[in-house]
Amino acid sequence: MYINVKLYGDLKTHALGDKNQFEIIIDPGATLENIFRLFAISEENCVSLINGRRVNKEVYFKEKDTLVLFPQICGG
Numbered sequence: 001m002y003i004n005v006k007l008y009g010d011l012k013t014h015a016l017g018d019k020n021q022f023e024i025i026i027d028p029g030a031t032l033e034n035i036f037r038l039f040a041i042s043e044e045n046c047v048s049l050i051n052g053r054r055v056n057k058e059v060y061f062k063e064k065d066t067l068v069l070f071p072q073i074c075g076g
Contacts, residue, residue: 008070014039033057
């Protein structure tokens, strides 16, 4: 099944090719944790949104979901 992926900030270095927005094919039943492994991204310093909602790594994808990943911002 297809999902859309958007990577922001330092996570753009994990993008496929030179674009930070792209579509990938994943197996049915794939979780966010599978995507972190696929792109070698650490989930600890990353904010994850699927279709605009913050999610945890155990969430399952549906066809045409949009995954947005961006680094957590710290400040003071």
